[in-house]
Amino acid sequence: MLLPFFEWCEATALGLAVRESVWLFPAIEAVHLLGLCLLGGALLIVDLRMLGTGLTRTPVALLARQARPWLVAGVVTMLATGVLLFLSEAIKCYYSQAFWVKMTTLPAALIFTFAVRERVAARSHVAGAPVAATGALSIALWVIVAAAGRWIGFS
Amino acid sequence: MAEQPWSIGLRESLFVWPLLELAHVLVLMLFVGTAAMLDLRLLGVTFRSVPASEFTGRLLPWTRASFALMAITGLLLFYSSPVRYYQNIFFRAKVVLLVAAGLNIWWFHSRVHQRVHAWDLTMPPPRAARLAAVLSLVAWTGVVVTGRMVAYSWFDCGLQPQSAFVNWAAGCVVPPVPEP
Numbered sequence: 510m511l512l513p514f515f516e517w518c519e520a521t522a523l524g525l526a527v528r529e530s531v532w533l534f535p536a537i538e539a540v541h542l543l544g545l546c547l548l549g550g551a552l553l554i555v556d557l558r559m560l561g562t563g564l565t566r567t568p569v570a571l572l573a574r575q576a577r578p579w580l581v582a583g584v585v586t587m588l589a590t591g592v593l594l595f596l597s598e599a600i601k602c603y604y605s606q607a608f609w610v611k612m613t614t615l616p617a618a619l620i621f622t623f624a625v626r627e628r629v630a631a632r633s634h635v636a637g638a639p640v641a642a643t644g645a646l647s648i649a650l651w652v653i654v655a656a657a658g659r660w661i662g663f664s
Numbered sequence: 665m666a667e668q669p670w671s672i673g674l675r676e677s678l679f680v681w682p683l684l685e686l687a688h689v690l691v692l693m694l695f696v697g698t699a700a701m702l703d704l705r706l707l708g709v710t711f712r713s714v715p716a717s718e719f720t721g722r723l724l725p726w727t728r729a730s731f732a733l734m735a736i737t738g739l740l741l742f743y744s745s746p747v748r749y750y751q752n753i754f755f756r757a758k759v760v761l762l763v764a765a766g767l768n769i770w771w772f773h774s775r776v777h778q779r780v781h782a783w784d785l786t787m788p789p790p791r792a793a794r795l796a797a798v799l800s801l802v803a804w805t806g807v808v809v810t811g812r813m814v815a816y817s818w819f820d821c822g823l824q825p826q827s828a829f830v831n832w833a834a835g836c837v838v839p840p841v842p843e844p
Binding site: 531535538539542543545546547548549550551552553554557562563564565566567571572575576578579651652655656659660663 | 682690696712722
């Protein structure tokens with residue numbers, strides 16, 4: 510049902526440009542990876558704190574507030590480069606299970622991070638099980654997204 | 665090394681090699697991620713109210729532990745195709761950058777960090793700390809980029825002709841071109 514849309518994506522000028530260039534795909538991939546590092550750092554520094562380790566002398570709320578712009582920068586970098594990589598091989602993605610795992614967990618991770626985790630972090634002067642669970646779930650969701658993303662390349 | 669059964673096993677395995685590669689990438693989030701957060705703090709651009717010593721004391725253990733995992737998975741990946749990586753120009757650049765990053769860490773800890781309590785909350789942090797942070801960010805960015813490029817074979821010794829620089833940097837043994 511969605512295949513025509515994926516075929517259209519693959520035929521876009523952007524997709525074509527990335528596919529036909531020798532170095533564009535690897536270069537975008539490298540930036541995608543750097544975005545992952547930034548996202549990982551800004552995310553884990555808060556998640557680890559929520560789990561009661563790392564920068565434990567700093568309040569979760571402060572850490573989350575300061576990490577947020579870097580987290581957003583990481584997410585934006587990954588989305589921008591990710592779309593380009595996708596356009597260049599949309600039909601391959603359509604037939605990749607890993608791609609669909611990623612496309613279901615990514616929105617879940619984004620919504621969880623910016624709707625749920627952000628609220629929990631802002632109010633967590635009280636540490637405890639719900640805060641720790643939020644941190645753990647955040648790590649789990651993003652690890653699935655990252656792992657599925659890497660696996661697209663192996664299929 | 666490439667002839668050893670474990671190397672062949674790794675190289676030809678359907679799942680172990682991708683799983684090692686996957687682990688290498690996932691731990692990258694933790695390793696470069698936490699290192700980058702420390703660098704941003706040393707630059708004084710974020711987490712300004714958190715003492716620098718709290719970063720180096722409580723976050724750095726995570727960076728160190730994740731580096732150990734990066735090294736283990738990385739060495740195993742290298743062991744799967746040692747000859748190919750040894751003559752890969754990106755792999756060689758990555759090793760040089762890793763050494764540079766290591767020297768920077770050594771310099772930071774043996775000199776700048778010794779007096780951390782004197783500038784724990786000073787804004788902006790001392791010039792030396794900021795310099796170490798910039799060098800670290802540049803070096804690790806280079807390591808990530810060259811690491812990713814190791815997978816591409818544009819400059820492989822087997823694909824001649826290559827420029828003299830590539831053949832020198834990758835250590836290619838090129839048979840002399842026969843006289844016409």
